[in-house]
Amino acid sequence: MKKALLNVALAAVIFAGCKSSNDDPAPVESKPVVQEAVSGQVSGVWTKGGTYKITGHLEIPAGKSLTIEEGVTVLMNDSVVKPEIVVRGNLYSLGTTQAPVKFTVPDAWKIAKNEFGQLWGGIIADKTTTELVLQNTVLEYGGAVTTEASPSVKAGLYKAAAGERVPVVYFPNVNGQFVVTNSTIRNFYEDGFYIEGGKVIIANSVFHTTGIANGDAINIKSGVQADVAFNLIYSPNTNGLKLSNSGDRTPQAYVIGYNNTIVNAGWRRPTTKGGSIWLEKTVHADLYNNLLANDRYGIKRDKGAPEDNRSKISNTFYYGFSADAVAQFQPSAEILAGTGDVISAKAGENDPKFVNYPLNTALTNATFNTSWDFHLQTGSPALGKGTTGFTRHFANGLTLNGITYKSPEPATYIGAFGTK
Template sequence: MKFKQIIAAIALTAVVFSGCEKANIDVDTTPTSGSAIGEVSGVWAKGSVHEIKGDIIIPEGKTLTIEEGVTVLMDVTAKPEIVVKGNLYALGTVENPVKFTVSDAYRTAENKFGKLWGGILAGPTCAELVLDHTILEYGGATTSDASTSVKMGLYKAVAGENLPALWFSNVNGKLVVQNSIVRNFQEDCTYIEGGKIIFANNVFYTTGVTGGEAMNFKSGCLADVANNLVYSTNTNALKLSNSGDRTPQAYIIAYNNTMVNTGWRRPTAKGGSIWLEATVRAELYNNLFVNTRFGVKRDPKKPEDARSKYSNNWYYGYDQTTVTQFQPGANDIVAGVNDVRGTAAGANDPKFVNYPLNTPVINADFNTAWDFHLQGNSPALAKGITTFTRHHKAGITTANGITYVSPEPAAYVGAYGIKL
């Protein structure tokens, strides 16, 4: 009798283990290092490594919190998508950022524009998404009929689309992207279709093969966009549009951003720096345009809201071709109040701490030793305006109790003042 009980217990254990093993193929609940595929939620603990073997989904009503120093390692064969139907908080630090990346063997010049995994795709049921001190790199794969996003009707829901690093689509949601880096992506860095939004203190570079914006906002967005550095996007640093007919009307306040070399790798009407269209309401202050293609440019067939405001933006061109093409009066270039916009090559040098101003405008390779702070004798240090009101001065408070406040406007122009 005792022997039979032992055999039965062993059999039961085998069944239970088999069931758990099968479940864990589709559900990851491990906080420590491991692999994940299917539904995920809970906490990925500080410093852990999670190998993503296939598409993962944060279910509606669930939350995944990724702590500082976590590496989310994408399988380059599976090219996973991260689908967020619940909430996602990626909470890195300066010393220990969260990384969405690929293994070192694939981080090569040949893969400069990524395409090795999909992107973070937040559907309409995603209430909150925060990326703080987070690195997104080497993604932007092209969808197929087999893609989870296509089957679920997410993003553009068709095969053949190059995925952005981040898509967000809840007009009632909260989105914060700050202190983060987006690099090595095939096309758009972000494609945002609604929400209360802060984009602050981010860096975007080496993105866009034949198209793509750094920050692409559509109807439904109420966004503060400040202190971002955008280097050599294929198309615009900021595409501001009210397309999509969602409520509220897109209303974007972009201030104290630095744009360098943007737009030259897509020499079409839309290639440039900041593009305005489709009755978007925009306020643009204290932005620094250096060797960019155009400056602030509107779609003449679908212009911006007449209440839009522009003031105290600064323009520099190393050569005469660059200076000539950002002059108002041609190419639908928008002029602002108290703009600094010379007519001669080399005028109004902002005096970066370390950046060769003669770097070719089509260069897409970013040198992390460059320093876009302003020197102590920069004429741009006292040309900003601080009297405007931003959307999220009182902050955006998320369900985990953290309040994110958009940066105070600075009296200088661009993303960085004097290096402290």
């Protein structure tokens, strides 16, 4: 018996001695970084899942880039400074569906019904910025008013004046590229995007609760070629899309906007202007398959400075539950008619049959309910009424930071969402 036990012990020692030197211990997963008091110049990589607490204005220097990995929280943590992010180099915000990047503020700051933010500035790019990507990114609770001390004012960017509310993103480089996909823009005091140059894709994103006194979700000027598609825009103060060739930069503004759903636009503006899609100053706009529900106006032009006569409009779906809404999308000298439109003359006709949205929601409502679902039910009159017979700018894609982003193919339904 003693001999048997000795043999077992000896075998264990031999086995232990023969253990491979390559049998490393299991790796210990590092905790996500929490970086306090971030301000000044930044570049490099902000790592997956980290939290970066911003306590002053940020600047990405010209010639450098900042890459923000999935799951990062960029926490604007100074209510006095109300930080701006000035981008002179490039910015890549690369969230995922499961782990978006978030530009936000402490939860406690959101509680007091502060729906329209003003708690930080926005992302202000310079003409030296060649690439800016927002992929699966949430931007919320910004739009602070500039002062003489604001970096954007000192640098002569955006409107370069004190007293202006900062948009979510300002992009000015006619030779640059700006791509937004699968992102959410919400609770901002002013415009969503204010774009004065570049090749642009804005797709599969959601805009809501933007603009308290004025402001549009997407504001495009001259120098821009853009595909804007499959976006849900809910209750912008004025327009979902404001399309203009103001500024007379080259190239002429040319926007292809298709398969967007715009709901409750324009009613919160105290003065009358637009209330869905606005066209002015020789912008070249091709608009297809857009669903406009309960908006203040149909697609509207500035009669004194109209769109380029090469513009095309077709397959727009209109719904209004109020008599005012219906009256104000009827074709006129200001309201543009298109071919293949689905349009009614009576309140409540042509129910688009959203999966879950009360169509009698107050027209001035700006509070977004995340349980709403703007997909179409089977039998919706918007199904099968779209067109795919047009060419978009960037079907072959734009390449930024080695990744190619393509504008999505148009759908045969009208609006941003088909059936589930």
